[in-house]
Amino acid sequence: MKKAIVLLVILCGLGIYFMIDPESVSFMPRCVFHWCTGLDCPACGTQRAMHQLLHGHLREAFAYNPFLLISLPYLGGLILCRWFNNKGWFDGLKRVCYHPVMVNIYLILLVAWWIGRNIWLHNG
Numbered sequence: 473m474k475k476a477i478v479l480l481v482i483l484c485g486l487g488i489y490f491m492i493d494p495e496s497v498s499f500m501p502r503c504v505f506h507w508c509t510g511l512d513c514p515a516c517g518t519q520r521a522m523h524q525l526l527h528g529h530l531r532e533a534f535a536y537n538p539f540l541l542i543s544l545p546y547l548g549g550l551i552l553c554r555w556f557n558n559k560g561w562f563d564g565l566k567r568v569c570y571h572p573v574m575v576n577i578y579l580i581l582l583v584a585w586w587i588g589r590n591i592w593l594h595n596g
């Protein structure tokens with residue numbers, strides 16, 4: 473039942489981001505970190521990128537948040553292993569995705585992306 477709810481929430485979220493362009497409406501949630509600091513958080517641009525990605529516009533999605541696109545296979549692997557591995561089909565993938573080295577590499581890249589995008593944004 474819990475997995476069905478997770479799947480339903482994911483599908484509803486994808487449906488919302490398919491139908492609604494966050495760029496053209498004002499009611500979509502805004503980034504609190506960006507609002508407070510004027511800087512981008514690692515996830516800034518994710519809603520707009522998801523909308524573009526769901527419409528098959530990879531270049532536009534990449535422009536909004538390249539780290540999201542690069543992260544999607546890993547994040548998808550985490551979700552798959554966490555919520556849909558009841559038969560052990562993804563045990564090998566789980567060992568890779570949840571390995572401390574992999575998690576630490578991902579977190580280091582995330583922080584590097586967070587710092588880097590703000591340096592590039594404010595200098596370019």
Ligand SMILES: [Zn+2]
Nearest residue numbers: 503513515516
């Ligand atoms: Zn943000």
